Amino acid sequence: MSKEIFTAKTFFDNLKEKRLMGSKCKECNALFVPSRPVCLQCGSTNLEWIESKGEGSLETFTVIHVPPVSLLTKAPYVVGIVRLDEGVSIMGRIIDVDPTEPEKIELGMRVKVVVIEENEKTVLAFKPFTTRST
Amino acid sequence: MSKEIFTAKTFFDNLKEKRLMGSKCKECNALFVPSRPVCLQCGSTNLEWIESKGEGSLETFTVIHVPPVSLLTKAPYVVGIVRLDEGVSIMGRIIDVDPTEPEKIELGMRVKVVVIEENEKTVLAFKPFTTRST
Amino acid sequence: MSLARGVSLVGAGMTRFHHRIHQDKSGRELFNEAAEKAIESVDGGIDRRDLQAVFVGYFTPEAYEHQGHIGAQVTDWLGLCPVSGWRTESACASSAYAFLTGVLAIASGLYDVVLVGGVEKMTELSTEQVTDALSMAACDDYELPPGATFPGLYALLAQAYFKKYGATWEQLQAVPIKSHHNGSLNSNAQFQEEIIDIGNRWGARRGLSFKDNMEVLKSTLNRMVAYPLRLFDCCPISDGAATAILAADDVAKKYTDTPIKIKGVSATTDNLAIHDRTSLTSLRATVEAGKRAFSMAGMKPKDVDVADVHDCFTIAEILAIEDLGFFKRGEGIRAVEEGITSLKGDIPINTDGGLKCKGHPAGATGVGMIHEIWKQLRGEAGKRQISNAEIGLLHNVGGDGASCVVSIFSR
Amino acid sequence: MSLARGVSLVGAGMTRFHHRIHQDKSGRELFNEAAEKAIESVDGGIDRRDLQAVFVGYFTPEAYEHQGHIGAQVTDWLGLCPVSGWRTESACASSAYAFLTGVLAIASGLYDVVLVGGVEKMTELSTEQVTDALSMAACDDYELPPGATFPGLYALLAQAYFKKYGATWEQLQAVPIKSHHNGSLNSNAQFQEEIIDIGNRWGARRGLSFKDNMEVLKSTLNRMVAYPLRLFDCCPISDGAATAILAADDVAKKYTDTPIKIKGVSATTDNLAIHDRTSLTSLRATVEAGKRAFSMAGMKPKDVDVADVHDCFTIAEILAIEDLGFFKRGEGIRAVEEGITSLKGDIPINTDGGLKCKGHPAGATGVGMIHEIWKQLRGEAGKRQISNAEIGLLHNVGGDGASCVVSIFSR
Ligand SMILES: [Zn+2]
Numbered sequence A, B: 001m002s003k004e005i006f007t008a009k010t011f012f013d014n015l016k017e018k019r020l021m022g023s024k025c026k027e028c029n030a031l032f033v034p035s036r037p038v039c040l041q042c043g044s045t046n047l048e049w050i051e052s053k054g055e056g057s058l059e060t061f062t063v064i065h066v067p068p069v070s071l072l073t074k075a076p077y078v079v080g081i082v083r084l085d086e087g088v089s090i091m092g093r094i095i096d097v098d099p100t101e102p103e104k105i106e107l108g109m110r111v112k113v114v115v116i117e118e119n120e121k122t123v124l125a126f127k128p129f130t131t132r133s134t
Numbered sequence C, D: 001m002s003l004a005r006g007v008s009l010v011g012a013g014m015t016r017f018h019h020r021i022h023q024d025k026s027g028r029e030l031f032n033e034a035a036e037k038a039i040e041s042v043d044g045g046i047d048r049r050d051l052q053a054v055f056v057g058y059f060t061p062e063a064y065e066h067q068g069h070i071g072a073q074v075t076d077w078l079g080l081c082p083v084s085g086w087r088t089e090s091a092c093a094s095s096a097y098a099f100l101t102g103v104l105a106i107a108s109g110l111y112d113v114v115l116v117g118g119v120e121k122m123t124e125l126s127t128e129q130v131t132d133a134l135s136m137a138a139c140d141d142y143e144l145p146p147g148a149t150f151p152g153l154y155a156l157l158a159q160a161y162f163k164k165y166g167a168t169w170e171q172l173q174a175v176p177i178k179s180h181h182n183g184s185l186n187s188n189a190q191f192q193e194e195i196i197d198i199g200n201r202w203g204a205r206r207g208l209s210f211k212d213n214m215e216v217l218k219s220t221l222n223r224m225v226a227y228p229l230r231l232f233d234c235c236p237i238s239d240g241a242a243t244a245i246l247a248a249d250d251v252a253k254k255y256t257d258t259p260i261k262i263k264g265v266s267a268t269t270d271n272l273a274i275h276d277r278t279s280l281t282s283l284r285a286t287v288e289a290g291k292r293a294f295s296m297a298g299m300k301p302k303d304v305d306v307a308d309v310h311d312c313f314t315i316a317e318i319l320a321i322e323d324l325g326f327f328k329r330g331e332g333i334r335a336v337e338e339g340i341t342s343l344k345g346d347i348p349i350n351t352d353g354g355l356k357c358k359g360h361p362a363g364a365t366g367v368g369m370i371h372e373i374w375k376q377l378r379g380e381a382g383k384r385q386i387s388n389a390e391i392g393l394l395h396n397v398g399g400d401g402a403s404c405v406v407s408i409f410s411r
């Protein structure tokens, strides 16, 4: 069994190339995004890479008014947790919404992945989108 | 019993005014420079301020060639431990000696207190001096 | 699970927690101050040389004081060398882990009497720098790059809770209103005023006046921190230290006729990043730690007379009282609104004003909570005393729930 | 003092310590790697779910990875939540305190099987930044303003030792010469070459060649760090992690027929600033911890077959072997010169190459040393195996001696 190396670096190297990568347990099929090296379901270390489609719905959000030092000029901005269509949740910046009108940001709305480069970091973000037909 | 407050701030406030302050145990007469709030000899918290004359002899020293970030431009410089004439030891920068010729810096040599302002900090230092008569 | 040897509290002492009055003191100086009070608190007196070890919680001394090696720093300044001492860190629960280490150390037979405590010296830095230091409790890989902050993470939980149970921010304000009332009765608290009094004091400078607490909370004085959480939903930035003295049951009687017994202790962890958790409306670390502590103590939530729970943000108090089993899911907010957790209620919560009003010097918080339980179970809590308090509970959380300690104490 | 319940080592695993090969991994990823090796090392196999708690030493994760809350970070990534876990910190001895916490936790009866370990991910920063991070082990109030660094503090001790005993820097070089020989036999070591080979490899680029170790050490390649200590007097900057699995004696047999028993453990502190100490030629924390550990084990220094002592700098190894009672005061250097501490000597010291060659990822070092004792007592140390090694000693120091753990192990 040749084990994959599920490091944060590999995750972000992929994200930079616009691939949102997770790992899937070969024993019990549990899925993790971001990728992680040990299955939370069954404890197996036998996992494989999978790529998420990067679409999902907004599970919860907040608007940050008091930011850390590195984001002083960005506030207010929106951060949320997105439930991906594959069934797992992930945190990201939420863009293309109005942070000054949080009442108008709807929980459950459809969002998809956008990748931002900021302060020399690759940042996972999501923006609202409309599916053509559902 | 009104307790003195032996804080580092008070120590440095005094040092800025060129006073090297310690604390002396009122129970067992043990002496501490810098000042400390609990006697290491007997555990008493009943101590009083005393001022050191600031003279002593060089007990050991080193020349720093790889400095911390804040002292990058100062290296090489000399740091030593001085045994004050009152019988206690204290660390300080050693100035007016040649860091490039450490063999010539003599253990046991007489030194006295000098106060340096550096990087917005008050720094305790010592320099060699000759006593008129011994 | 049970301990090989029983352990009791025989002393406790804390500095006031505050944002201004301790500015001239360093962390170890604050810790000394708290330790001297713990030593003085021992009914039968204690020689400091009886203390065989010191365990210290401090979350980020590197950020605040450019200092590590905290165990030795503290034993040194207390004049206790060569006794052993080391630092425990688990974010905002750091000192509950110092306490837990003390319990394990005594139960193991290695020591008979130890000092446990914690300290955090936060106020040298700006609010944004403190936000940065606190954010090290979250996942640097996956939570911080999007810009999450500590209040922001709890805001995410609040929004999920509101949605699931149809609750509102307005309802949540029952928490700080209660906390400020309790804090007004606690001389160790950072804020000792009702919200209406603070509002009118601040407002006076701007020509504003208010009729009641809620009007203050809805005003512009209560500025947004992380939507929907505002200033009064958040605990403050504080300096402070708290300590306690633990002794083996078999030697505790040497120090006091009324030791406070430790009936149950439990610690747990959960996924660091909240998106990996099984729920956004419950902290699993609390649920599991609570179950285990109650099981060890042979007790149930209804047996508890007074509880100090981790309320770094208003929503945290609601999650805690549900996760610990005091209330059913979704019913925590109404319980607070109805006064069931007030000083006169069935299960008084955070009688000391909570982190919200007592203050939250992160590393000191856990033992600061134990200090309140100690006071309540000894009947020494003054105007905020719960009558006949016999069983007390400590609940201290690291970060936004990735670690948790629950402990149950009995008079 | 004795423990209420016996504790044994049933597994150990480490990453190689190195300055380059781990650059693409984070601290928790390194810790996982070491933990998987510990799990694989258990003779009878172990289900990871048997691990009831995880204790992690990490000195300054805040500086290296902008991360705190290390206990939860690690249990999460190991897939072990909700088991408990927290971080212990005591500078360069941080993981020896994780080990000690594990021993106390099992002896207390709370847990039966735990994972202990440590990690430090140091190589993202420049040498000066690392110097800054390590300096947090010293006293920020009184030692750092004059400009003391970690090598500088040990240099002060070296000068005092030379003066008191008429020893020289040249004599001290017996230490790195031995360390590099041992390191050349250890596949987990950062440096696996004799000094002469490194010298000629580096020298080749500059047209230099050397006849022997001493010529390299006296050359300009061996640059001054803190007079009189040069590059080869100092341990390197390293990334790495090390872990061990502890079990109560009564359950250890489930995992192995040959558990390594913990016969003695002791921890101590001393004044943080060295100018406050009683001696500049001996570390009191080591002396006291050694005495207590030997007393608990009912043994004497001469009973020890192999010892891993804290040699962050050459002089540290000399102080350690004298302070632990292996040699009389002032005679440590000659003992090393005479080969008494070599692989073939009476008391082999740092068979793994020591911190000098194995590497010194501060938080991982203590359990990394335990890993070597584990290998030696099981007869699995390969080319560096000490024959019939039955009793092993661990000595891990925080900073320049303000904290210390000594533990004695038996086959
Ligand atoms: Zn699985």
Ligand SMILES: [Zn+2]
Pocket (backbone or CB within 6 Å): B025, B026, B027, B028, B029, B030, B039, B040, B041, B042, B043, B044
């Ligand atoms: Zn005294």
